[in-house]
Amino acid sequence: MGFLYFIQKNRKLTSVFLVFFWRYLGKTGSVIFLDWFRRIALHLPKVVVYNKKYKKDVELQGEALMGQSLQEMGCSNMREKEMIAMLLAGGQGSRLGVLTRKVAKPAVPYGGRFRIIDFPLSNCINSGVDTVGVLTQYRPLRLNQHIGIGIPWDLDKKNGGVTILAPQVRGGDSGEWFMGTANAIYQNIDFIDSNNPEYVLILSGDHIYKMDYSKMLQFHKERAAAATIAVLEVPMEEAHRFGIMNTAEDDRIYEFEEKPENPKSNLASMGIYIFTWARLREALLEDNAIHPDSDFGKHIIPKMLEEGQALYAYRFRGYWKDVGTIESYWESNMDLIRALPEFNLYEDFWKIYTNSDHQPPQYTAPEAKVKESLVSDGCEIYGEVYRSILGPGVIVKKGAVVLDSIIMEGTVIGEGAVVDRCIVDEKSVIGNRVNMGGGENIPNEIKPNVYHTGITVVGIQSTVPDHVVIGKNCVIYGKTIPEDYPAGRLESGKAIVREV
């Protein structure tokens, strides 16, 4: 009974001893004595210990010690990831016009057989980030099918892997949508906590690039930053189109300006952030009370700067393209067909993975001509293809000519058709002897700010009947019939949209 007497007499000392012993037990994963400990601890006074992680004092006693969040005890009998990624994939990308009518922007095909989201997902697994939450909202069906359980990226993990996070009912009568980028993360705090990370990487599904996030994390840790923002040096005259970071000499950010008229620097935010989770968690909780549409660029970053937290700019050098507009989408695709492209997909190092289980050979017929083009698996080419990108399973029939165009998966180009500077979305049919993309460059009458660079766009699963002539900046969506084309023509800048 001497032992119990000792405890009675030295309650405070025992309590402190127990807290530290508890930590040791937690680390070693031994849980045999937990219940025994809890019984003793319940009779002990509160102790205050300094928690390294949250950099503040935490009060521990009895139930608190045992039942409360285990990570506060440094207990490791749960997941502990150094960094997890949260990929914002819920946006529509309305500036991509009909290309995002049925799919979210991250699910839009790129470079023939890839989809935009393949790039951040492949970057994650190549950087050793094996836990990714994908936040979906707008038209998630195609995206969900593409991601599945993450097999193509080796993200089908027992511990971690990819998780699709959709808006949800979180108590009350109805749920709410993700109202802003930061709000979306706020609504998934539980998911992040369940992974117990030290750092959180915020990504978006809008960009084409290869990047080693582990180097950025190294940078973040070396500076003990609250947040690190990846930046790209853009030409000064284009800086007004970006979110610009104004930095001190050591790249510490003192000011953030969204699309400034007179930019002071040319360091453009790439929309890639690493946050120390404890700092971000605090900021999300505080900001969400004020702004229900909490946004990283508009609220969280300015708030953290205001509070004087350590935010650093991480300079990225390499290919990075925003594919948010028809023009930039077309251009960044065309970047790939140069003889020595700046962005190389053909190296074994830092491979980009995608979901396509069926990867059959492609066929070029005796009469085919293919030059300066990318042709994906399963294509059958009987006509001519120049400076174009063909997705999987595209059929270019005899006598057809495809120039400067992007043709997506499963589309058929009819005999003798001419397709010049067009984007034709998946599973469409271009009739025989159709002529597309000629005429004057008149901006589109319905959405002149989206279609104005001479590119004609045909939406997903659309049909263009035989023999029609179509101009520039046209939009065709749905199954169109000859009657839709007065005198067999669609003049430049016109649109036909048939809802399915």
Add this chain to the structure above:
Amino acid sequence: MKAIGIILAGGNNEGRLGVLTDHRAAAALPIGSCYRAIDFTLSNMSNSGIGKVAVLTQYNARSLRDHLISSKWWDFGRKQGGLFVFTPFTSNTESNWFRGTADSIYQNMSFLMRSNEEYVIITSGDSIYKMDYRQILERHIEKGADITVVYQRMDGKDLSKFGILQLDGQERVLDFEEKPERPQTNAASLGIYVISRKLLINLLNQVVPEGRYGLVKDILVRFCRTLKIYGYEFNGYWNAIGAGTATYFATNMDFLRKDIRDTFVNEYPYIATKPKDEPPAKYNAGAEVTDSIVGSGTIFNGKVEHSVIFRRVHVEEGAVVRNSIVMEGCYIGRGCVVENAILDKEVHLSDGQRVIGVSSVEPAVIKKETKL
């Protein structure tokens, strides 16, 4: 599905493929730009709803293991059933190589004993065909057969390399001759058999301890009069690429035919293979590619005619490839001429090299990883 599958992929096909099978099993031979021979049988199994398949390997087993190590591409990554790859092993009781096809199954008897499915479908691993085994099994049950042998009526082929069946009007096998010098009929066995699991166990227990190790010679031929063996005619495309270099070459070239591509490539169910996620093939300004099939990740600067090009091939400017098979990862330098040839994987031709074979029947074969 009431059946399990056994794929016999252990042979080296008596060296008939020369250097192509020096370092790989015949079942691991690359074919049609992106497949390996065993993909066809495995996909047939999976597409026929067979959920449990054993692959018996021996000769150059490593090449197959590499390919099969993750069985999820054929939908065999399962808790129930899935893919079993067996190689010869040593133990306290016996340590033998597989001494024959029957012996290889006998040595892995536990696979048969632990299964509950009623039937076994036995196939070879080096044949190129698309088949729904369910239809054969249905007929097998309907006829009350002990064993069903799939055959094809062949003309213009060297029948002395096949097992030849003599059938009556009901397709009952009257006689089975293995590789006869003077074949009596043109009904050649395709090496695809359906048998009940219990009968197979009994037959193996009977013949193998007697020192008889061949499935065909010691079971089919021997018991063909006492057991009810029926034939099942298959009319679709079928070729065993292990038969020889000329057959291997011709089968690859068959993929240039629209009907063959439709069968294997365009029509559901698809033939699955291990995905490599290569980017699309890139045709640069100097590319002139005609009448060819091409795998992903290939870069063309030169001329290619009537050829089968695999993944990640690089054809430099001024190079000409004609009537040839160029496997994964080859590099063909400037001004090279490749004609009637098979370049095995990772062959590197420096500028100006010429590799010219006699014909499609006698192509020049360049060994894996050769640098010229």
